[in-house]
Amino acid sequence: MSNPRDYRAYLLRLWRAESAEGTVWRASLESPHTGECRAFPDLASLYAFLQGQTTVVDVKEQTEE
Template sequence: MNETPGYVSYLLRLWQAQENGDWVWRASLENSQTGKRWNFANLDDLLTSLHTQTFELSANRVGDENLPSRKNKGV
């Protein structure tokens, strides 16, 4: 599958599991383009990973004329 700059697609799986008598959320992400898979013990780790991956994608596109400017959107 061709990679498109600034685009990534994931299959997200969420489920609950018991840990020390409490129910916690577990997650896995599978990159639809590469098949690489990550497992997460909690939602905080999942969100941190997504933030890191999207930050890296954005950093790789610095100076790209096609990338919309956030300051023009009031963000």
């Protein structure tokens, strides 16, 4: 954890909600460092965000080499 780019921390909240399509899982992530909260309408959106967070780190590391 010596390099901030190598570490991500979030408080994850998951809950079920009713929608027109039936029951879906909703999610939110809160940064313990800034208090910023992001909401996600489904688990696929949450996963896409997390994947993007880790891809950004990978791309930056490759360009620095």
